[in-house]
Amino acid sequence: MTAIAAYDPLATAGTWRRSRAKIGVYAVLGIFAAWYLLPLIVLILNSFRPLPEIAENGLIWFPRSFEFTAWGQAWSTFCIGGTCEGMQRNFWNSLAMTVPATIISTAFGAVNGYILSKWRFRGSEWLFGAMTLGVFMPGQVALMPWAFILGNLGLTNTVGGLVLVHTVQGISFTTLFCRNYYLSIPDDLIKAARIDGAGFWRIFRKIILPLSPPILIVTVIWQFTGIWNEFLYAVVFSSGRQQPITAALIALSTNGTNVRNYDVMSAAVLIGALPPLLIYFFGGRYFIRGLTQGAVK
């Protein structure tokens, strides 16, 4: 150990230097926070400003009047690519794609994780390694195989096809999460249950699942936001009325006319961003807790 006396500027400096340092810290952090939050604020403000006002004062300005017309238009009447139904159909598409894909991939992940942590077999570690490779595999690698599979199954340009793609693509994540979490559940519990006469599924239902809420919350949040925000597969495998909202947002900016409907676009983007944001606000706490907490105290 080198003997360097600990020097704490906040503790040793005078009052002025101390408050100056504090102001500096808050200023820097404030700038960064604003940097990340500003786009969201601009979008929210614009979604409530009438279009003429935006045209007059530019994109970045305080609203002089609050109007909900843009939201209404974006939701149900705005015309994209010839149909005038707004984003509602695409929003429901996204929900119909994200909810089943999240539930199914999480369920498979839990069972996979249970097997790979508590019922290991010859080659199970190798299998797990292969599955986690899917976590790091860029999505575009799977584009052509999926096109082939969806084509053969007759699922091209259907919400069902996207559910299948996201379920399978997501299983590597959910398996990784659940398996690592279940490792912290003592093997003795499984042994005791086996002696108690419980089988594979009974142990899963009665012992593993009741211990799982923290990690299930993590995987559900992860999968939901990931699938909802996913763009590549949505654009490639769906079109028009079948598109999820992320893909449909492109159509919004290329709707043929020269008028840029910034108010409607802002509202539409916010509609598309709302579910993940809500999940973050209500579940973020559990997400952090689930990632850091073990199974058995």
Next chain:
Amino acid sequence: MASLTVRNLSKSYGAVEVLKGIDLEAQTGEFVVLVGPSGCGKSTLLAMIAGLETITSGEIAIGGRVVNNVPPKDRDIAMVFQSYALYPTMTVRQNITFGMESRGVPRAEQDAAVKRVSALLKIDQLLNRKPSQLSGGQRQRVAMGRALVRDPLLFLFDEPLSNLDAKLRVEMRTEIKKLYKTLGKTTVYVTHDQVEAMTLASRIAVMHQGRLQQFAEPHTVYERPANMFVAGFMGSPSMNFLPAETVAGETGPMLALLNGKGRTLLPLPAATADRIGPGRKVVLGVRPEHLTRPDPGRPPKAALGRIDVQVEVVEPTGAETIVVVKVGDREVVARFEPDSAPREGETAALAVDMGRACLFDPETERLI
């Protein structure tokens, strides 16, 4: 009748052989303790009896039925784990009834069984609590309750007391003994604690490096250990080992200590003397309590030897005093009543009870 028979049992993980040709049996109603240092294979053996580990070769029979390929739930066993393995999300009552529910035991029968066991173990107040709300001792009781509720052919205990603090451990040890006396169930109990083994067992199986070293009643294991490992492992402080040689004395064969300096002659017990001739190298094993102050009031026994020692360290524990002495260049530990213990730095003459000493072969380390 034998409730448990283990025949020529071996276990390998790849090239590593962790159990080598184990032969063991527990008569009905017997309390067999598997004891040994960590890594000796005792827990693996128990897991194999429970059916939680596969058998590489050999045979295990429970109640006369070979169970090599029978799953744990059909072996008619119950097990208490070192970690207690209580289901954390269930109440104490649910923990106890989980096994019966898995087996489809009717509700009324379950309730009666819970009542019986919780009264026996004094856990009736805890039935609606979760394991996380229990103390270590209470968890231990619940874990035993979960095993007792089954009334199986064979009870298996895997180091059940090692997670408890010292005081509680002694209390629970007595409780287990009482419980065993009440129920009289065949039990196999794994521990690394030789005191637990001595106090609880009808028979002790001492294991080391995957082999069974000795399988006998506690007093036999203590008084006539089969080899130097067993002699050193059982008893605390450990048995003293002194290199020696048999020589021809004036009145018959004697034992000469090879301690580097001087020549100490000790009498050989007649029974031993007949078996070994003079001029043979041996290891003399003497337990700390068999070294005493010579009592001038009592006539010396024939097999009482005398050695001169230099007192090095005196460690009073209250009930007894442990004294480390030097015999020539060897350190020897002796155990005294606090009143009769020698003082540090003193030169003393100690009597060695040769009638209870053990002789070992220095090559094979076996008891002669």
